Amino acid sequence: MASEKEAIAVFEKIQADVPGFIAASLVDLDSGMTLAVKTARPDFDLAAASAFNSEIIKQKFKTIKALNLKSSLEEVLFTLSDQIHMIRLVGTGSFIYLAADKAAANLAIVRSAVIRHMAGLS
Amino acid sequence: MALVDPGTDQLVVRIVYDGPAYAGKSTSLRALASSLGGAIFSAGEADGRTLYFDWVDYLGGRFEGMPIRCQIVAVPGQQVLVQRRRLLLETADVVVFVVDSRRAALAENLRAFAVLRDVMRRASPPFAVVAQANKRDLPEAIGLDELRSALGDGALAMTETSAERGEGVRETFVLAVRLALDRVRELWASRTLPRVAPAIADGASLLATMRAVEEGAASTLVSVGLGGGDRRRPAESAAAAPNGPEAGAEEMPVTAGAPPRAPDASVPSGLVWPPVEGRVMVHEATRIPPRLERVRHGDWEGTSRDWHLRSPREASFFDVEEGRSALVAWARWHTAAAARLSPRCLVLARATPSSGPSGEEAGGARPVWRLWQVVQRARTLADDCRALFAEAGDEALGEGLLRVAEQRLRAEAELRAGGWLQRVDLHSLGVSPSGELSYTRFVPYPAVPPARSPTQPEEDPAGGEVRILRAELAPLLRHELAHTPRRVPGVLAALHRAAAAHGAGALGTVLQGLLLEA
Numbered sequence: 181m182a183s184e185k186e187a188i189a190v191f192e193k194i195q196a197d198v199p200g201f202i203a204a205s206l207v208d209l210d211s212g213m214t215l216a217v218k219t220a221r222p223d224f225d226l227a228a229a230s231a232f233n234s235e236i237i238k239q240k241f242k243t244i245k246a247l248n249l250k251s252s253l254e255e256v257l258f259t260l261s262d263q264i265h266m267i268r269l270v271g272t273g274s275f276i277y278l279a280a281d282k283a284a285a286n287l288a289i290v291r292s293a294v295i296r297h298m299a300g301l302s
Numbered sequence: 303m304a305l306v307d308p309g310t311d312q313l314v315v316r317i318v319y320d321g322p323a324y325a326g327k328s329t330s331l332r333a334l335a336s337s338l339g340g341a342i343f344s345a346g347e348a349d350g351r352t353l354y355f356d357w358v359d360y361l362g363g364r365f366e367g368m369p370i371r372c373q374i375v376a377v378p379g380q381q382v383l384v385q386r387r388r389l390l391l392e393t394a395d396v397v398v399f400v401v402d403s404r405r406a407a408l409a410e411n412l413r414a415f416a417v418l419r420d421v422m423r424r425a426s427p428p429f430a431v432v433a434q435a436n437k438r439d440l441p442e443a444i445g446l447d448e449l450r451s452a453l454g455d456g457a458l459a460m461t462e463t464s465a466e467r468g469e470g471v472r473e474t475f476v477l478a479v480r481l482a483l484d485r486v487r488e489l490w491a492s493r494t495l496p497r498v499a500p501a502i503a504d505g506a507s508l509l510a511t512m513r514a515v516e517e518g519a520a521s522t523l524v525s526v527g528l529g530g531g532d533r534r535r536p537a538e539s540a541a542a543a544p545n546g547p548e549a550g551a552e553e554m555p556v557t558a559g560a561p562p563r564a565p566d567a568s569v570p571s572g573l574v575w576p577p578v579e580g581r582v583m584v585h586e587a588t589r590i591p592p593r594l595e596r597v598r599h600g601d602w603e604g605t606s607r608d609w610h611l612r613s614p615r616e617a618s619f620f621d622v623e624e625g626r627s628a629l630v631a632w633a634r635w636h637t638a639a640a641a642r643l644s645p646r647c648l649v650l651a652r653a654t655p656s657s658g659p660s661g662e663e664a665g666g667a668r669p670v671w672r673l674w675q676v677v678q679r680a681r682t683l684a685d686d687c688r689a690l691f692a693e694a695g696d697e698a699l700g701e702g703l704l705r706v707a708e709q710r711l712r713a714e715a716e717l718r719a720g721g722w723l724q725r726v727d728l729h730s731l732g733v734s735p736s737g738e739l740s741y742t743r744f745v746p747y748p749a750v751p752p753a754r755s756p757t758q759p760e761e762d763p764a765g766g767e768v769r770i771l772r773a774e775l776a777p778l779l780r781h782e783l784a785h786t787p788r789r790v791p792g793v794l795a796a797l798h799r800a801a802a803a804h805g806a807g808a809l810g811t812v813l814q815g816l817l818l819e820a
Contacts, residue, residue, distance in 0.1 A: 184337065184472045211370065211483055212363035213476045231364040 181271070182206070182301045187216030190300040195220065197293035200284025202263065205230045205277045206270065206301065209237060215274065224279065233267055233277050257287060266290050270301050303393045304486045305496040306368065312361070313368045314500050315482045316375060316393055317475070321400035322407070322414035323351070323379035326436040329465040330400055330474075331356045331376045337472045338362070343505030351582055352378040354512060355390060357505030365483055366490070372479060375508070382583055382645040382678055384417060385608075389512060391421040396482035397431045398474060400465075401453075403443035408452055415453055427488050430481035432459045434474045439464040516607070517590075561594035561602060564611065565651030565674050573626065573650040575633035580647035580676075587611060587676045602672070608679040614747040617673035618653065625650045625671040632673070632748060642717055644732055644742040645678040673747075680732040680742040683710055684778060687728065691782040699788075700796030703813055704806060707775065711767050711809075713739045728774045768812055775813075780820040790817055 592604030801810020
C-alpha cells in the first residue's frame, strides 16, 4: 500500500492529466477515512464525500452478493450535471475517489488518467 | 468509551496515543493534526513535556450510516505521571502505542508496554493496540521483527513511522480507527453501545474532568489512608509520609514560626534537579499549595495530593550560589542512587521573609533560599500487606505475604549492601510494576553513607532475616489479624502451600511462626 506521500504524488500526476480536476482521495473502505487527499477546491468537502462513497461501495458489494454474481467490482462512475465522479477500487481494502469538472473533462479522460497512474498506489 | 451522540447522530470513539516519554506521541499528534487539517489542544506543558495530554478532534469516515467523530488523545509519557496515563488509557477504544525504535530506548518501551498490558487486561470489551514503530528514519532503529519480539507479542499490529517527517502517521491512525470500529461492532452487536451525549466533548472538558477526578481521587486516598476508612494505627498513618529516617516515628510541630514560601514551578533554570522532569514534579506537587509545618529537628514539611515536601533545617542559604552548590552536591548523590529511589526531585527556592521569629536560623540572619526534596507518594510493601489482608483470599494472601517477605529481604541485601542508607523497612520500600525495589522516603541531608550502625544485619544471615521480619512484619500481622475477619489456620495452610510451591520452605516456616505469635 502506498504511503500518504506516494499517494499525493500520484494525485498530482492525475491532476496534471485531467483538465478540470477538482479533488482526489485514497480512502479506507472499512472506515471511510481518507488516507491521502489532494484538492484544488477548498470548498469541496472531500472527507465527507469520501466517507459517503465508502458506504456506496459497501452497498454495491451487498447488491452483487444479493444477485449471486461471481464478478468483482472494479470501478463506479457517476455523471452529475456539472461534475464527473469516479471511484476505482485499489486492492480489497481501499479505493481512489476522483471528482472533475464536466465542462473541462470527460469520462474517457478521467478514466484513462486514473488507470494509468494508479499502479503507483499498489 | 465509544458511544452514539443522539444530538448529532455521530459515533464518537477515542483513540489514545500511548508510549514512553520521548517516543514521539506529541510529534505524531502534531503531524496528524497537520495532515487532517485539525487543531491541537495541549493541556499543560513544561519544557516541551506533556503534563496532561494533547487532543485532536476529527470528524471523518462513516460507520453504519453515522459520521465518526474521533477524539484523539496523546498521554503524558513520564513515569511520574503514570496514574494520569492510566486514567486516559482506561477510556480508549483503541491504543496506538508509539515505540521509540532505537535500541537504547528498548527498556523504556518495555516498561511502558507493561503498564499498557495491565490496563488492557482489565478492559471489557478489550481494545486493540497498534504498535507504531517511530523514528524509523534514524540509523540506530532496530528491525521490526526484533521490536515485535522484544515486546513479546508476535500478533501485534505494527506500522512504521517517522513522526518528525510526518511519514506513516496518517496510515497508522486510519488502521487504529478500523480496529476501534471492530470494538464498536462488538458493542453494536451486543446492543451495549451507549446512545448518550458525550460527557467529554473537547480538550477543555477532558482537562476539567481529569483535574476533578484527580482531586477526588486524592481525597479518597487521604480518607482511606489517613482518615475515616483507615484501619491503621495513628503511628502507622504518620509513617505513611516519608518522614524518615525512623519508621513509625510521630512528627510534631516544634515551633510556631511562619513557614517559608513553598517552591513552585516558576523556579529559575539551574535550581531544579533533574532539570526537566524535576520541574514537572514541582508543578504537580505544588498545583495545590502544600501546607507547610515545622517538624522535629526543625525541618519544614508539607503534603500536597500525592507529593511530600521537606526542607531540612540546615538547608537554608544566604545566597543562591551557596544553595546551588548544595543542590549540586545532593543531586550527585541522588544521581548515583537514582535506580533505587522512588520518583523525586530537588529544588532550591526563594523563601519569603516571614514576619514570625526566624532568629533560630543559622547565624541569626534571615535565610533567603531553601533546598527542598519533593518525593512522590509511592505504594510501599506495608501498603501491599494491608491490601492483601483487606482484599485477597487466603491463597492470594499466603502468596502475597511470601512475596512481601522475599522483597523485604532482597532489599536488605541490595539496598543496604553498600551502606548508603541508614535504614530501610516495610514502610520505606516500594516495588515498581516491573518489580524493581525502590526507597520511597526522604533521603537524609546531606546524604553521606553512614558508618556501620548497630541496626545492620548480624553476621548470621538467617538470624538477621528472622530479626528483620519479626521487627517489621510481626506488628503489621498482629494489627491486621485483629482488624480483619481472618482465620489464622486458613492463612497458615495457604502460606505453607505457597512456600512449598516456591521452594521457600524456610521462609514459610518463619512467617508461619510470626502468624502464630500474632
